[in-house]
Amino acid sequence: MPILNSNEIFFTAFEPKVSNRFLMTVTGVPAYLIHKVKFPEVNLNEITLDHINVYRKIKGKARWSDLTCTLWDPVTPSGEQVVMEWIRLSHESVTGRDGYSDFYKKDITISELGPVGDVVGEWIIKGAFIKVATFGQGDYAQGEQTKDIDLTISMDYCILNY
Numbered sequence: 001m002p003i004l005n006s007n008e009i010f011f012t013a014f015e016p017k018v019s020n021r022f023l024m025t026v027t028g029v030p031a032y033l034i035h036k037v038k039f040p041e042v043n044l045n046e047i048t049l050d051h052i053n054v055y056r057k058i059k060g061k062a063r064w065s066d067l068t069c070t071l072w073d074p075v076t077p078s079g080e081q082v083v084m085e086w087i088r089l090s091h092e093s094v095t096g097r098d099g100y101s102d103f104y105k106k107d108i109t110i111s112e113l114g115p116v117g118d119v120v121g122e123w124i125i126k127g128a129f130i131k132v133a134t135f136g137q138g139d140y141a142q143g144e145q146t147k148d149i150d151l152t153i154s155m156d157y158c159i160l161n162y
Contacts, residue, residue, distance in 0.1 A: 018115075025111070029086070040065075041065040045059070083149055101127075109122060130153060
């Protein structure tokens with residue numbers, strides 16, 4: 001007969017993290033513009049070893065998936081201008097000049113917040129740069145729907161501090 005542990009059968013108070021409590025900080029991008037973000041995702045690929053008539057699998061290289069986020073596009077400060085300033089660090093459309101990775105790669109911090117605004121979790125994204133920027137769309141039928149900017153951000157790796 002199993003022995004019951006009092007810690008497992010009685011109520012245990014806990015506070016779940018809530019998806020709308022976060023703060024994403026990127027140098028040059030006002031934090032209040034960012035209203036949606038997909039948290040980091042890692043894929044630990046596999047390597048299959050073939051030996052006689054059996055297979056054995058081991059972990060391969062870790063690959064961090066792209067990060068997606070959505071920004072408001074206010075009149076001032078212009079969200080489009082903020083994003084284009086970051087893009088111009090990697091590629092200048094007028095001249096065709098590309099920049100060094102030291103210029104356009106940034107570190108991003110995503111802070112998960114508790115109910116009173118305290119930081120309860122922190123992701124640091126290293127070597128992030130804009131891979132795809134979508135500057136929304138115009139649509140007469142949508143009425144007064146806000147215009148968003150969608151970003152796909154590629155990175156080198158992520159660190160979960162706590």
